[in-house]
Amino acid sequence: MVHLSTCSLFLYTVYHVITRDHLVDGNSKFKSKFFKSFPGISVTSPGGMARRASSILQCASYCAIRSTCKYVIYDKVSGDCFLMTQGIAWSHQQTSSHDDRWLSVNKQSDTDWQMVFRATRGIGVRAYDHWMNSSYHDDNFDLASSIPIGCLTVDTSLPCDRHFRTRALDEWKDVKYVQFAFFRAGSKVAYVTFDGSAGADKDSSFTLQRLISSSYPELIGYTGALNFFSTAGDVVMDRRFYISMLYDSCPKDLGWILVADGRSDPGCSYENSSISAYPQFLYCEGQSHCLTENSAKYADVFAVFIKTST
Numbered sequence: 001m002v003h004l005s006t007c008s009l010f011l012y013t014v015y016h017v018i019t020r021d022h023l024v025d026g027n028s029k030f031k032s033k034f035f036k037s038f039p040g041i042s043v044t045s046p047g048g049m050a051r052r053a054s055s056i057l058q059c060a061s062y063c064a065i066r067s068t069c070k071y072v073i074y075d076k077v078s079g080d081c082f083l084m085t086q087g088i089a090w091s092h093q094q095t096s097s098h099d100d101r102w103l104s105v106n107k108q109s110d111t112d113w114q115m116v117f118r119a120t121r122g123i124g125v126r127a128y129d130h131w132m133n134s135s136y137h138d139d140n141f142d143l144a145s146s147i148p149i150g151c152l153t154v155d156t157s158l159p160c161d162r163h164f165r166t167r168a169l170d171e172w173k174d175v176k177y178v179q180f181a182f183f184r185a186g187s188k189v190a191y192v193t194f195d196g197s198a199g200a201d202k203d204s205s206f207t208l209q210r211l212i213s214s215s216y217p218e219l220i221g222y223t224g225a226l227n228f229f230s231t232a233g234d235v236v237m238d239r240r241f242y243i244s245m246l247y248d249s250c251p252k253d254l255g256w257i258l259v260a261d262g263r264s265d266p267g268c269s270y271e272n273s274s275i276s277a278y279p280q281f282l283y284c285e286g287q288s289h290c291l292t293e294n295s296a297k298y299a300d301v302f303a304v305f306i307k308t309s310t
Contacts, residue, residue: 050082056103061152062083073103074102074104114308117304118301119279121302122279125279126261148160174309175308178307179192179305180193182283183302184298190257192216194211207229239271240258241259245289250267254292255292256289257283258292259282259302262279270282281298281300284297
């Protein structure tokens, strides 16, 4: 049994962004879009894992990168950080009290979607290589304290200098749905959602047969021409996470979404910027395919989310 007492309760979100709130952490003002305070709340709950953290922000970061963590308790005096696996439900197992040395942070998700991969535009590291690197996990506690806070969200006003990847991609445990999404200025501008269950994995789920919803309605039940539809995409051209209808001498290429992942020589003009500043994330505006060279737009963030059955 871990006893939580706190003068504040903060709601923490990875997927959505709360824009109106701020958190003062230590001696510096962290203009956070992750927290909201509620004075006078404290909780007691069974279970938990203890870590050491230098701040409530670092403690919350440990929770953010672990899918099993529901909320944390941080001791401002000792630096103890308790990662709790049961959410705050105000049940008979959870009681409240007050002590100014404690802070509680409750993780809040968007209908239980969990971000398991996030690629950053133009940083010179191939998104697909990072996607396939099963030996690297940002939800390793030794790495958690060094992860820029912006890498835990799709909001580009916060710093992120890398791609983000969790072990959930490789374990693929109890995954029900998986969504691949493009974000521009913090807003979702394109997405495809797949059935991730029944023997699928992070790559085999990305198929037309498993597609269940999309910002492009024409793809649902689509029976027309398809050039590429896979995470690997066009390996020769370094076009990844690619849904393409047709190649026709660049100006007439047709498709929906594309991660241009760093060619060593010029291809089509729409991907030339990825030679020196890869990866680039291209998507069609609206609800249908487009001419990639003339009409595709560029997103800031490419992210993948899963929803589990547990």
